[in-house]
Amino acid sequence: MSEKKLRIAVDMDEVIADPIAKFIKLYNRDYDVPLDLTITPGNEMAMHVPEHARLKIREYINEKGFFRDLDVIPDSVEVMKELQKKYEVFIVSAAMEFPNSLQDKHEWLADHFPFIGWQHIMFCGYKIVNTDIMIDDRIKNFVDYEGRKLLFTSPHNMLLTDYERVNNWNEVAEKLL
Amino acid sequence: MSEKKLRIAVDMDEVIADPIAKFIKLYNRDYDVPLDLTITPGNEMAMHVPEHARLKIREYINEKGFFRDLDVIPDSVEVMKELQKKYEVFIVSAAMEFPNSLQDKHEWLADHFPFIGWQHIMFCGYKIVNTDIMIDDRIKNFVDYEGRKLLFTSPHNMLLTDYERVNNWNEVAEKLL
Structure with missing residues (x-):
């Protein structure tokens, strides 16, 4: 590492x-x-x-299969590839809440983000990760987190104003690359 | 939390x-x-x-199924229950190395450690966890970890001398309870 x-x-x-x-x-x-x-x-x-x-x-x-064929958020693959050159990029998903999603999510990642190795994938509950930056749409994951928090815009968080916000992956690229 | x-x-x-x-x-x-x-x-x-x-x-x-019916290490259930009263206990397994193990491990935990909720289960690669204590048999997981490290004895680590060691769960209890 x-x-x-x-x-x-x-x-x-x-x-x-x-x-x-x-x-x-x-x-x-x-x-x-x-x-x-x-x-x-x-x-x-x-x-x-x-x-x-x-x-x-x-x-x-x-339901088994729900997470298997989700669309990829626009530009996330391209920007993640660029981020990986400069940062150590981890996928951190609270997948344990939906045990049926574990295999689906793993296979989905292998399809769309094959450049993220198993060492950098984490399925968890509470996100007690030791990273410098977190990109997440849920502020509950920021509560106990000391790094830089980037709130990724989603319908449910649109009224929140107290966080550094990224509306899409191009904005992630502008901030971090 | x-x-x-x-x-x-x-x-x-x-x-x-x-x-x-x-x-x-x-x-x-x-x-x-x-x-x-x-x-x-x-x-x-x-x-x-x-x-x-x-x-x-x-x-x-x-092989699918390998991790589904493993024996429980003696006294781990009882001591983990006691630890949970005093500590916030997370299960942190590098399960991503063996994707076929994800469901097996989840079901195994539900059978033997039902008192550990989904919020406290983590399947990962590198163990970049923000905890105070880590109990692990692999020193590679200690390399980048700043908390207290307890090396759980296993045949492969028996010659290592530079770590605080626990030989069994009764020794974990003695040290932490």
């Missing part, structure tokens, strides 16, 4: 992988009503759907 | 789970010769078998 490069912890869901597009696709399939997350920004996914459909959101995410 | 309790990172293989007993069982099944690891302490598993059998060791460990 290089001593010289700064370390970055990069989250998966809503940062390099897009579960929201998949939620919307499944919801539209099952309920046949359009789901638009921009109407009330700052809310969790489950708050965008009628009450009777909220459990369904949890059901989707626990 | 409690701010007050010290955090401990506890390794899985050769600390709470026993892959060596399983290796020996499979080896004896396939080669019909007894395998005794005490003859030349300080060696890796593969060095205890004839050259033609070394690849087999790697094959065993990569």
